[in-house]
Amino acid sequence: MSSKSLKYLTGPLSGNNPVIVQILGICSALAVTVQLKPAIVMGLSVMAVTAFSNLVMSLLRNGVPARIRIIVQLVVIAALVILVDQVLKAFVYDVSKQLSVYVGLIITNCIVMGRVEAFALGNKPWASFLDGIGNGLGYALILVIIAFFRELLGSGCLLGFRLIPESWYINEGGFYSNCGIMLFPPMALILVGCIIWAHRSFNKDLQEK
C-alpha cells in the first residue's frame, strides 16, 4: 500500500478526526455509547456505509448532473443504510433493538454526506473507498473511547463482563458505588468536551484563537 493511501486511512484517526475536529456526526456518536457493544456495532455500520457510499458515488461521479446530486446521494445512502439495518436485524437482533432509530439516522449522519461531497465526487473509487474506511474508523474510535468510560464508570462492566467485583459495592459491604450519572445523556456531551480538550492540548494547531 502506498504512503498516500495509508494517509487516507490514518489521517481521520487524529488530526482530521470527523467527530472531534470536523464536528460531524455527533448525534449518533453520543446516543449509542452507554455500553461498549452497541458502540462498536454502530462504528462498524457507519464505516461500512461511509466506505460503500463513497465508492458508489465515486463510480457515478461523472454521470450525475450537479443539480440533482444531493437526491442521488440520499438515495444511495438510504439504500445502503436499509441493507445495514436488515443485516443487523438478522444477525445481532438485541443490539439492533438497542440502537433503535439511530441506525436510520446514519442516513442523515453528516460524516457520510460530508465525505461524499468533499471527497468522493472528486477522487478515484479506490481512494474514496479508503477515505470512507478511514473516516469510519475515526468515528468508531471516538465512540469506543466514550463508551469505554461510560460503561466502566457507569455500570462497572466492559462488553458485559464485570470488571469491578461485586464484593466492592456498598450494599455488599464494600466501599464502591457506580457513577450513575454516566448512564445519562448529558455525561456523553461532557466526555466529548473533555476529549476535545485533551486532543487540542496536544495538537495546538487545532486550537481556536
Place this chain on the structure above:
Amino acid sequence: METLNLFISSIFIDNMVFAFFFGMCSYIAVSKSVKTALGLGLAVTFVQTMTVPLNYLLNKYVLAPGALVEGVDLSFLSFIVFIAVIAAFVQLVEMVVEKFSPTLYSQLGIFLPLIAVNCAIMGGSLFMQQMVGAGEINNFGQSVVYGLGSGIGWWLAIVMMAAIRERITYSHIPAALKGPGIAFIITGLMGIAFMIFSGIQL
C-alpha cells in the same frame, strides 16, 4: 389531556437536543449568534411540524404491515420514504418561500438546505413511527402536536445555547477548550438542568 402531555413532554422531557442529541451538528455550528439561531430554529420547527404528520400519513396508509396490500409489510422501506419526503419538502419550501417572500428567503435561505440533513427532522419522523407502534401517538392531530413540540424543543435549545455562547465570548477559557469543547460541556450542563423536568406528568 393526553395530547397536552405529549406536547409538554416533547418540548421539555424528551427534548431533541438534551435527551437524544438530535441535530447536534448544526446545533454546535450555528449557535454562535442568537439571531441566526432564531432563524434556523424557526425553519426547523416549521419543517418538523409539516414532515412528521406527512410521514405519519405515509406510515399509516402505505408502510404499516397490511396497510397497502393485505399481508405485505413495507416497513423496511421507511428510511428511504421518510428521507425522500423530507428532501422533497425542504426543496418545495425553498421554492415557495423564494417566490412569495423574498425577505424571509434571504433570512432563511442558507439554512433551508441544511435542514434536509438535520438529524432532528429525520429523527422526529423515526420516533413518531416508534411511538405509533407503542400506542403513544394515536391520531393525525397528535402527530402534528408531536412535530410542533419537538421542533419547539430544538428551537428553545439552540436559542438558549446561542445566548450563553454570546455571553462567554470574552471569558477566559483554556485555549484548547475554546469553540466546540466548551460548547459540548455547556450543553451537557444544560442537559443536566433539563433532567429536572423528567418527572412531570400532566
